[in-house]
Amino acid sequence: MVKLSSTSPPRPALVTWLSLGVLTFSGWQWAAALTALQLPDLALILPKSYLISRPAFYGLISFGIAAGLYFGRPWALPSAQWISLAMILWTLIERGILSASEFAARTVVGTAFFTLLLWSVLFITLRRPKVRKYFEENHA
Numbered sequence: 001m002v003k004l005s006s007t008s009p010p011r012p013a014l015v016t017w018l019s020l021g022v023l024t025f026s027g028w029q030w031a032a033a034l035t036a037l038q039l040p041d042l043a044l045i046l047p048k049s050y051l052i053s054r055p056a057f058y059g060l061i062s063f064g065i066a067a068g069l070y071f072g073r074p075w076a077l078p079s080a081q082w083i084s085l086a087m088i089l090w091t092l093i094e095r096g097i098l099s100a101s102e103f104a105a106r107t108v109v110g111t112a113f114f115t116l117l118l119w120s121v122l123f124i125t126l127r128r129p130k131v132r133k134y135f136e137e138n139h140a
Contacts, residue, residue, distance in 0.1 A: 009137045012130045015069055018122070022066035022080070029059030046097070054094075058087060077126055077135045084122055088115055 032055035039048055061083060068076030095108060125131060 009134055011070075011072060012128075012134050014125055014128060014131055015072070015134060018080075018125050018131075019066045019070035021122075022062050022069060026059045026062040026066055029055040029062060033059060061087075072135060074135060077132070080122065081126055084119060088119055091115065 033052050036048065036051040036055065039051065065076055065080050065083060067073075069080060091111075095111065
């Protein structure tokens with residue numbers, strides 16, 4: 001556990017690891033946005049601006065959630081749960097749009113598996129008594 005200040009409760013290691021995981025996700029999203037800037041002019045299903053803006057938006061939101069989790073902000077716990085669920089739903093809708101592509105068809109099972117696995121880890125971690133107690137005590 002990491003002590004934030006003399007008045008705040010110590011941060012559980014799970015919260016630290018979770019915030020680092022969300023920060024890593026944010027980094028991947030920013031890398032995807034920067035990579036999309038380098039795309040050649042191809043006939044794509046989605047416009048290039050969407051391929052840049054969606055991961056940039058995901059990266060910005062997830063960076064904010066990672067910071068909120070790390071610093072024990074009370075809004076971070078519900079935000080991490082609901083915004084991650086919204087991101088998953090949007091990704092599923094996006095997959096439905098892209099299902100005509102060969103790549104989407106080949107990767108749908110792996111994408112669904114890892115998406116559910118990571119969201120389950122997030123959800124279970126946020127439900128742990130130590131984690132919930134930390135956010136309740138930190139800003140009661």
